[in-house]
Amino acid sequence: MSHSPVGMEKWALDTPALLLDLDRLEANIARIVSRCRECGIAWRPHIKGNKTPAIAHKLLSAGAIGITCAKLGEAEIMAAAGIRDILIANQVVGDLKIARLAHLQRHADVMVAVDHPIHIQAISEAARAVGVDVRVLVEIDIGMRRCGVQPGRPALELGHQAHAAPGVRFAGIMGYEGHAMMLPDNEKKPACAEAIGLLAETRAQLEASGLEVGIVSAGGTGTLAFTPACPGLTEIQAGGGIMMDTLYSGGMYVEGLEHALSVLTTVVSHPAPDRAFIDAGRKTTNAEYSLPRVMEKAGVTVTGLSAEHGYLRLEGPGASLQIGEKIELISGYSDLTVCLHDRIHGIRNDRVEVVWDILGRGKLQ
Amino acid sequence: MSHSPVGMEKWALDTPALLLDLDRLEANIARIVSRCRECGIAWRPHIKGNKTPAIAHKLLSAGAIGITCAKLGEAEIMAAAGIRDILIANQVVGDLKIARLAHLQRHADVMVAVDHPIHIQAISEAARAVGVDVRVLVEIDIGMRRCGVQPGRPALELGHQAHAAPGVRFAGIMGYEGHAMMLPDNEKKPACAEAIGLLAETRAQLEASGLEVGIVSAGGTGTLAFTPACPGLTEIQAGGGIMMDTLYSGGMYVEGLEHALSVLTTVVSHPAPDRAFIDAGRKTTNAEYSLPRVMEKAGVTVTGLSAEHGYLRLEGPGASLQIGEKIELISGYSDLTVCLHDRIHGIRNDRVEVVWDILGRGKLQ
DSSP states (O other): OOSOOTTSBGGGSOSSEEEEEHHHHHHHHHHHHHHHHHTTOEEOOBOTTTOOHHHHHHHHHHTOSSEEESSHHHHHHHHHTTOOEEEEOSOOOSHHHHHHHHHHTTTSEEEEEEOSHHHHHHHHHHHHHHTOOEEEEEEBOSSSOSSSBOTTHHHHHHHHHHHHSTTEEEEEEEOOOGGGTTSOHHHHHHHHHHHHHHHHHHHHHHHHTTOOOOEEEEOOGGGTTTGGGSTTOOEEOOOGGGTOOHHHHTTSOOTTOOOOEEEEEEEEEEEETTEEEESOOTTTSOOSSSOOEESSOTTEEEEEEOSSOEEEEEOSTTOOOOTTOEEEEEOSOTHHHHTTOSEEEEEETTEEEEEEEOTTTTOOO | OOSOOTTSBGGGSOSSEEEEEHHHHHHHHHHHHHHHHHHTOEEOOBOTTTOOHHHHHHHHHHTOSSEEESSHHHHHHHHHTTOOEEEEOSOOOSHHHHHHHHHHTTTSEEEEEEOSHHHHHHHHHHHHHHTOOEEEEEEBOSSSOSSSBOTTHHHHHHHHHHHHSTTEEEEEEEOOOGGGTTSOHHHHHHHHHHHHHHHHHHHHHHHHTTOOOOEEEEOOGGGTTTGGGSTTOOEEOOOGGGTOOHHHHTTSOOTTOOOOEEEEEEEEEEEETTEEEESOOTTTSOOSSSOOEESSOTTEEEEEEOSSOEEEEEOSTTOOOOTTOEEEEEOSOTHHHHTTOSEEEEEETTEEEEEEEOTTTTOOO
């Protein structure tokens, strides 16, 4: 625990270990920045997938205008690491959390999603008690049927309530086109246009009713091919694509992004010529949406995971493994893999360049 | 973080929070102890699901003869907490880990699974270098087709290799009837008898060949109704049943065990009369094998989880929820839920009696 692996060959690390290839990470970040610039849209990447302030600072250095968090606890960690402009893209609820939110405003410039007058009233009371203003975005359901008020009159009413509430600053609107993520490209493009179109219409209605809508935010990695070009958006939240995984590179292809995140594992048992087992199961990497994939090992595939084991199949004449051999896995869904670990090993040229504690892990929302 | 919640009402806790009802936990432990005593078999419960030394000590106080771990890192944490008799029920592989294993033997009495001569040779070398003896169990594939040597001649050969290796003490055999866990009871009973029968036969063959087989270990919570009564076993590993979950209480029914583990959550959004969302998604509770279930809230069911949200459906005239209301969820699979958290809140009579850090979480295998 106390011995730093910095400078070590990555293959010498004990396993399982979470690796992040820094060249690929930086190339992915540059790729998304350039895509957003081409489309004239700002980038406020979600950090819920990496939860790591050092990565958030890399995003800001590369051109992101701020960050997006899922939870208040993540926002507190990021603010403590010196990051100012933070969107919490979910509702923050409960007296304890609302008080924390208001206090956090003294140390950062936070924004939070609301979809009901209860949220606005609670923020207003806490903000006035602390003596701050807290920015809110009205969350709109743009077709996913998860959180969010309906577009049109309900969104307008909530926007005006936010604008009128003391201690609350109405900053704009957000949505999430999550229902479009898994569609094939020919359906995804019109689905994105329709979903983002609802935000654009609502923005126009709000502005026609006298409210300034500074921010219109949406966009995940799975729709990065289409949402940045949709008219009416001012910001894109996509963040997971900087690490990539087999989910994004499989059904949700994002051009030009490379697999930067992996898990280093060891073959621990090889009881038959066609079967072997590694020390990475569901407590180490995620297989809920897409199976992990073995990097650079011909004829070896992951067939499943149990809690503590990864199952490998060996096929073909070239396929061979030894007990003790190390195997690198591309994770299935990076967002649900990173949160299983305490630290990320930043790798460059196959050596450990830096180790980052995943500081936003395990905190209360 | 620094303010202890001990003494608080559980409903006043901020969410999401992992709760463990201590009365139910203790009743479940007593139930399994009594079941094992009826069958004249020892209990060495797996702690991979709770990873918490305080819980391991409760198990030992109640009559467990030792504990079972999945990983070397868990065994190190348990040894540091004063626990001596520890089975690591998997192969420990790699120079770094094998050296740790040998050093750990100075501070505990460990046992480890082997299924290949490579494992025995590595342990032998490290144990001799440190000047200790390390006990091994030969793992036998009793039908699951995961790790383990085949019964019969391969198991005999490996047993004798272990017996002959300096620094290694052959202590017995183990298997895991994981393939039987999900079967309906009428198929599960004969499947358990067949699987445990393979261990019993191998034990007889080993003893006939002159080796003493002190330990024959198997048995998970999903087969607890049958394995303790199977002849030939000396120890049962079942451990997850002390916490219970919807997986065990659904398809894998264990008589007399109650749901002790839960996650306290908050309703954060309620955008339509029939839909609401809580602050517990896949980063807080597990839904891979079985969905979580709402406790004591008529007409409200969990329909799914995304990374950060739980999806609730409201049905029927009595079903109602408020934003900010707290909801307790029985977890889907406790083993994959606890490892997502940093601490467990021990609850008695609806108040926090103790808070335990989940010390075995996030460590290297």
